[in-house]
Amino acid sequence: MAGNSDPLTPRAKLAVTAGKAVAAASRAAGRGSGSVIGGRVALKLDPDLLARLAQNLDVVLVSATNGKTTTTRLIAEALRAAGPVVSNALGANMPAGITSALAGSSDARYGVIEVDEKYLAGVARDTDPKCIALLNLSRDQLDRAAETRMLAENWREGLAGSKAVVVANADDPLVVWAASSSPNVIWVAAGQMWKDDAWSCPSCGGVMQRPGDDWYCGECGFRRPTPSWALSGDHVLDPHGSAWPIHLQLPGRANKANAASSAAVAAVFGVPPQVALERMYQVQAVAGRYDVVQFMERDLRLLLAKNPAGWLETFSLIDPPPTPVILSVNARSADGTDTSWLWDVDYTRLTGHPILVIGDRKLDLAVRLEVANQHFQVCENLDQAVQMAPPGRIEVIANYTAFQDLRRRVGN
Numbered sequence: 001m002a003g004n005s006d007p008l009t010p011r012a013k014l015a016v017t018a019g020k021a022v023a024a025a026s027r028a029a030g031r032g033s034g035s036v037i038g039g040r041v042a043l044k045l046d047p048d049l050l051a052r053l054a055q056n057l058d059v060v061l062v063s064a065t066n067g068k069t070t071t072t073r074l075i076a077e078a079l080r081a082a083g084p085v086v087s088n089a090l091g092a093n094m095p096a097g098i099t100s101a102l103a104g105s106s107d108a109r110y111g112v113i114e115v116d117e118k119y120l121a122g123v124a125r126d127t128d129p130k131c132i133a134l135l136n137l138s139r140d141q142l143d144r145a146a147e148t149r150m151l152a153e154n155w156r157e158g159l160a161g162s163k164a165v166v167v168a169n170a171d172d173p174l175v176v177w178a179a180s181s182s183p184n185v186i187w188v189a190a191g192q193m194w195k196d197d198a199w200s201c202p203s204c205g206g207v208m209q210r211p212g213d214d215w216y217c218g219e220c221g222f223r224r225p226t227p228s229w230a231l232s233g234d235h236v237l238d239p240h241g242s243a244w245p246i247h248l249q250l251p252g253r254a255n256k257a258n259a260a261s262s263a264a265v266a267a268v269f270g271v272p273p274q275v276a277l278e279r280m281y282q283v284q285a286v287a288g289r290y291d292v293v294q295f296m297e298r299d300l301r302l303l304l305a306k307n308p309a310g311w312l313e314t315f316s317l318i319d320p321p322p323t324p325v326i327l328s329v330n331a332r333s334a335d336g337t338d339t340s341w342l343w344d345v346d347y348t349r350l351t352g353h354p355i356l357v358i359g360d361r362k363l364d365l366a367v368r369l370e371v372a373n374q375h376f377q378v379c380e381n382l383d384q385a386v387q388m389a390p391p392g393r394i395e396v397i398a399n400y401t402a403f404q405d406l407r408r409r410v411g412n
Contacts, residue, residue, distance in 0.1 A: 039096030064135030121158020194309035252317035321352030
């Protein structure tokens with residue numbers, strides 16, 4: 001909890017100083033922000049540094065397969081109404097990156113931390129969070145991520161008996177099963193567009209029944225809990241039944257769902273929904289996502305989609321046909337090298353859009369689009385794709401490293 005005593009030992013201070021020096025050297029050498037390498041060095045010098053840095057903060061952890069970077073930003077904006085916030089806003093979400101972020105601020109009251117799904121239990125142990133937000137679990141990085149139910153089990157074991165208030169999505173059976181081991185859960189009806197990872201019951205393996213927006217297991221009785229917060233159209237319904245309008249500059253239903261979960265988290269810290277939602281309007285783009293940039297005398301909107309659930313949500317927010325769409329897919333280490341997930345995406349939703357395909361794995365994507373009966377052109381690079389695109393604003397959808405390549409090319 002927040003206090004004035006200096007929690008850092010001489011060793012911890014040395015670790016922080018060394019980490020910052022290494023990060024600065026990495027930035028100077030043009031190797032990115034340096035937050036990960038700086039954090040690694042700091043943790044080598046003091047393995048307990050993350051716990052020490054967190055002990056004077058009220059910490060919120062945000063974890064999910066999709067939406068965690070955006071939701072972290074929305075929560076951070078909301079909590080600034082109550083005091084200074086430190087956050088890993090650039091999305092370095094493993095222990096080294098989180099340590100770097102917390103080391104960068106000495107006067108913060110709140111720590112709003114995005115955490116990679118695989119590291120949630122360990123980071124929760126180290127940071128003693130007051131609140132943990134769990135949004136969804138879906139297939140991602142198939143070559144190295146555990147199967148989704150195994151991730152849910154890891155969460156369930158890691159959160160059992162946690163003192164944190166867990167704010168969890170009642171519409172995702174995997175999240176509900178994972179969060180149910182916690183004694184203090186606030187359920188949010190945030191919706192679930194992608195359902196293909198939750199057709200079997202995580203509790204018993206039975207077949208999940210899904211009448212309307214409800215779900216339950218016909219075999220063991222595991223069922224959707226009653227939410228106290230809900231996304232309803234363009235409003236958040238709070239536990240008292242009051243409806244608060246959502247005004248976001250970020251597009252799409254998924255971001256309204258992120259705002260609903262963020263409002264529930266903010267309320268845990270005493271920030272009322274109206275104040276929280278008004279502050280979320282400040283967020284225009286998140287690490288380049290949703291930015292509209294000028295490139296080669298065209299407007300390009302940059303959209304990140306890393307897995308089937310993300311692509312499905314992204315297709316729902318692009319401008320209608322005949323808006324041209326550029327798709328870019330890589331399969332580098334940070335993306336996961338297995339591209340078989342492309343076959344889980346419903347590309348018929350792009351019917352009527354002129355499609356241009358780029359990226360390291362453009363031929364993998366081309367085969368998938370061919371099978372989906374889509375008309376497309378394979379291009380060498382972004383410049384060629386933009387030249388070949390028909391008039392109008394261009395929607396550019398890319399997975400993780402492809403998105404970083406695009407941002408560098410357009411100078412964003």
